[in-house]
Amino acid sequence: MKTITMSEVNELSRRTGNSPMGVLTELIEQGYQLVEERPQPRGNPLASSKDALAQWKASKQKVADELYRNDPLVRELINVDNTYEGFGTQPQKSIIKRDEAGNIIGTTKSMLTGATQKEQAELMAAIRATYTQGE
Template identity: 70%
Template sequence: MNTVTMTEIKELARQTGNTPMAVLTDLIERGYQLVEDAPIPKGNPLTSSKDATALWKATKQKVAEDLYQADPLVRQLIDVDNAYRGFAQQPKQSVVKRDEFGNVTGTTKSMLTGASQKEQAVLMAAIRANYNQGQ
């Protein structure tokens, strides 16, 4: 036997433009059985900031997908935004690693075997600037 929940009925009613009662009546005539929605757990499921961030990102993505499917204007704006981001300049990766104070702490490549002359010059300029800043 097929089952349906009130959440699904409300979604079908929204998609078809019918009332939830009309959708429910039609589904019962087709042999569906109404079941209760799963209970919402009580208490705070967010025990850490990582959980909260993950939930926020998932919710944000779900809302964007729903709006993208339902609204042609939102779909057009999201497509334009994605195209704009594709043409934007990407941030240039530096060879120099810095700490939170801006001091040089190392490199991302080996200066002996992996870095070009230009990258070596950038590192030396950063070291000089760091040294002169300390005086």
């Protein structure tokens, strides 16, 4: 049995200039059977979880961008949120110098004249940790 889909009927109708119903009637008389079209998958098929995560992040960003453009309240909240992120805790700079293996090789300040008590305590803790690793 021969089959045909509605999109093929519409294409034949466009080519011949006949109405879709006329084309369909003629094809049924010739022994064709009309079948439903398989739904076409939307977008790209997902091959892995990384693809799914990337697609999710892209759609999330697209929605956020659209909301930012269209909603003044969302725009204000995102601006405030970005401002607060800028005030986040900055990483502390250590005065301890280390080599490639992580061993202490010196300090950036003099322990006698330039270092605060907190920096001196940090150095002593690092020295203690080095000695306890060797045990």
